[in-house]
Amino acid sequence: MPIGVVLGFLAALCQSISYLCTRLFVKQHRNDIAALLAASHVLMGVISIPLVLILKPAEMPPFAVYRNALLGTTGFYLLGQLFLFAALTRTEASRVSPLLGFKIVILAAISVLFMHHSLTMAQWAAVGLGTAAALLLSHSGQRISVPSAAMIVSACVTYSLSDLNIKLLVDHFRYLGVLHGALLSTGISYILCGAAGAVLALVKYRSIQMRTWAWSLPFALSWLTGVVFLFCCFALIGVVFGNIIQSTRGIMSIGMGWLLVRAGREHLEPRIAGSVRLKRIAAAILMTAAVALYLL
Numbered sequence: 001m002p003i004g005v006v007l008g009f010l011a012a013l014c015q016s017i018s019y020l021c022t023r024l025f026v027k028q029h030r031n032d033i034a035a036l037l038a039a040s041h042v043l044m045g046v047i048s049i050p051l052v053l054i055l056k057p058a059e060m061p062p063f064a065v066y067r068n069a070l071l072g073t074t075g076f077y078l079l080g081q082l083f084l085f086a087a088l089t090r091t092e093a094s095r096v097s098p099l100l101g102f103k104i105v106i107l108a109a110i111s112v113l114f115m116h117h118s119l120t121m122a123q124w125a126a127v128g129l130g131t132a133a134a135l136l137l138s139h140s141g142q143r144i145s146v147p148s149a150a151m152i153v154s155a156c157v158t159y160s161l162s163d164l165n166i167k168l169l170v171d172h173f174r175y176l177g178v179l180h181g182a183l184l185s186t187g188i189s190y191i192l193c194g195a196a197g198a199v200l201a202l203v204k205y206r207s208i209q210m211r212t213w214a215w216s217l218p219f220a221l222s223w224l225t226g227v228v229f230l231f232c233c234f235a236l237i238g239v240v241f242g243n244i245i246q247s248t249r250g251i252m253s254i255g256m257g258w259l260l261v262r263a264g265r266e267h268l269e270p271r272i273a274g275s276v277r278l279k280r281i282a283a284a285i286l287m288t289a290a291v292a293l294y295l296l
Contacts, residue, residue, distance in 0.1 A: 004236030008245030014226030016252040021219035033085035038200035039216035045194010052187035066172040072165030083155035090148045101134030101247035106160040126294035133286035170235045182231040
């Protein structure tokens, strides 16, 4: 359990960094999210090929066995990325990241209603605290526009469906060992994502130049590293608790935003008032309580 929690925090940290890399890219490429989606996933697919070659067992299960879980993992994930990037072109990362915490409620509801899982009262209370923290963070700054809110909700739903399929996919390779199976699942998922990125890159070839690949690399590296931690986290502690841990990325993004302002990078993150900072501290306390409560 402790290893899974640590991996969840590392996933949250890497994803927080990736959101800032996304903002940096769109500032340089006039909000061309399709170019980032294409180039970054081609890069992640290329990186994943040697990972799979190293980890691939002598006898893989038949493709038909894990096909649906793989397609669900990658398909819903790519939709979620599209929605997330669209939101990040309109809103700073420290505002978008906390709202992804609503995945907790969506995942808990799907798990109970459709997958026949059960949560204890303490775990439901943790879900509630995590959601309250996300709500508090979402009101600690300028109002988010309706289009941005719609994109964020859509990202939450599609990411949640991808997360549930991640757990199913990793379970197909659990016989290799939890971490080995999780790493192999990450690799095959992102090779498939890389193929989808290559198709999109062909469509967008006029706007993808050498500088596009260069500006995509920081996002690709930070996101793929975070995903490796995330797959391992879900394999060890489950999807709902993993997402409660992952929701701390909102607090991390806010901390990074504060550092950017201190460094004079206000084109990436706006300066905030003292009252807003207090709300964000309160949200951090709520999120910490949610993690502790789920562990009871």
